[in-house]
Amino acid sequence: MSQDRTTPPGGGRRGLETAEEVAGAVHGLVRDAFTAYTRYHQKKQEQEGKLFGLRMSSLGGCVRECAYRLSGTEPSDSELALDGENRAANVGTWIHEGLLPWMAAVAGNAGYEVKVSLRAGKDTVPGSLDLFVYIDGVLIDLKTGMEYDAHRMQVGGYALACQQDPDRETPRWVVWLQLDRTDRQVREKVVVEEWTEDYALEVLEHVWDIQRHAKAPDEAPRWDAFERPMRGPGLSYVCDGCPWLRRCWGEKAEPGQPGAQAVLAKDDPAVAGMLHRFSVHRSGESEDRGLKEFFRHAATGGGRKPGTYTGPDGTYEFWFGKQGSTPDLDQIRSHYRRWGIPVPMKPTAGKLHVKAIPDGTAGKKPKPRKREGNTDG
Numbered sequence: 281m282s283q284d285r286t287t288p289p290g291g292g293r294r295g296l297e298t299a300e301e302v303a304g305a306v307h308g309l310v311r312d313a314f315t316a317y318t319r320y321h322q323k324k325q326e327q328e329g330k331l332f333g334l335r336m337s338s339l340g341g342c343v344r345e346c347a348y349r350l351s352g353t354e355p356s357d358s359e360l361a362l363d364g365e366n367r368a369a370n371v372g373t374w375i376h377e378g379l380l381p382w383m384a385a386v387a388g389n390a391g392y393e394v395k396v397s398l399r400a401g402k403d404t405v406p407g408s409l410d411l412f413v414y415i416d417g418v419l420i421d422l423k424t425g426m427e428y429d430a431h432r433m434q435v436g437g438y439a440l441a442c443q444q445d446p447d448r449e450t451p452r453w454v455v456w457l458q459l460d461r462t463d464r465q466v467r468e469k470v471v472v473e474e475w476t477e478d479y480a481l482e483v484l485e486h487v488w489d490i491q492r493h494a495k496a497p498d499e500a501p502r503w504d505a506f507e508r509p510m511r512g513p514g515l516s517y518v519c520d521g522c523p524w525l526r527r528c529w530g531e532k533a534e535p536g537q538p539g540a541q542a543v544l545a546k547d548d549p550a551v552a553g554m555l556h557r558f559s560v561h562r563s564g565e566s567e568d569r570g571l572k573e574f575f576r577h578a579a580t581g582g583g584r585k586p587g588t589y590t591g592p593d594g595t596y597e598f599w600f601g602k603q604g605s606t607p608d609l610d611q612i613r614s615h616y617r618r619w620g621i622p623v624p625m626k627p628t629a630g631k632l633h634v635k636a637i638p639d640g641t642a643g644k645k646p647k648p649r650k651r652e653g654n655t656d657g
């Protein structure tokens with residue numbers, strides 16, 4: 281790609297006649313740029329053999345996916361790893377590329393994007409740790425996405441890899457640094473944990489667990505390092521982008537489309553069991569919407585016929601009410617954006633704020649408050 285930031289116009293104009301067409305073209309440009317970067321980045325990873333093998337960055341995620349990676353199982357849906365705009369992930373990569381060298385330079389005696397390998401028996405799990413401030417023994421993993429404590433296994437993997445390597449320092453602290461980009465402040469949250477033998481053992485035991493499952497990856501549990509379930513296409517975004525999606529959930533599995541969960545209920549008693557769990561979660565006080573949806577699709581997905589099903593949990597009947605339709609808001613928004621038309625908005629009522637006014641001060645202007653420093657972080 282050219283480094284010239286003021287590339288002169290070339291190739292003639294594209295016949296954009298209206299402001300709407302120009303806006304539509306700019307939206308398209310942003311979309312195509314994200315998609316092109318995803319392909320570039322993923323192809324590079326593929327060439328370096330990083331795309332489908334087990335790496336430290338996968339350690340805390342789905343155990344079955346880790347088992348597929350470690351066993352070298354051929355992906356059934358490799359294109360899912362190479363496609364899409366991946367906006368959040370790509371912006372995260374760019375933040376890493378921009379921030380880490382500066383953090384290392386400011387800290388002094390620090391390394392960033394340090395290549396390490398964790399050894400466990402005959403297997404090695406490679407990875408690239410974000411930042412190691414050697415002088416204080418602080419190993420930092422930077423996250424720009426949502427909070428997700430399974431990343432603890434990843435940063436522990438880096439620490440263990442450093443400890444195993446006689447040419448590297450063993451960290452004293454592991455730090456999980458999350459940048460929250462949801463407001464203009466770009467605040468940070470810092471979680472610090474001491475690197476201990478117990479923590480190291482926890483990481484090793486998890487890797488041994490993956491090694492055991494790699495012998496029969498199709499039987500490996502569909503949950504993460506903290507035993508939180510992966511709920512399949514349409515219900516877990518990890519599954520929607522997983523290169524083993526159809527191998528795991530059956531040939532009919534489609535990214536973003538629930539229904540393939542029906543493979544979990546292979547016979548009538550299993551369907552009755554799923555219907556039982558669905559009804560428990562539907563009527564429960566602390567209703568987990570995600571679980572309810574999961575059991576709904578496991579019981580009724582994949583074109584399963586309505587009817588009566590019996591199992592150890594009792595007899596359940598299911599049927600579908602009259603079909604209806606509802607506007608597909610995501611599609612509508614994407615059409616509007618493609619055509620460069622602003623999405624119509626309607627005013628909403630302002631939130632009600634109430635505060636007590638001390639006697640005799642009604643209508644008086646309050647004294648300006650002293651500005652407080654930002655102590656966040």
Ligand code: SF4
Nearest residue numbers: 342345510519522528
């Ligand atoms: S499709 Fe989901 S459950 Fe299956 S291996 Fe991939 S991430 Fe795990």
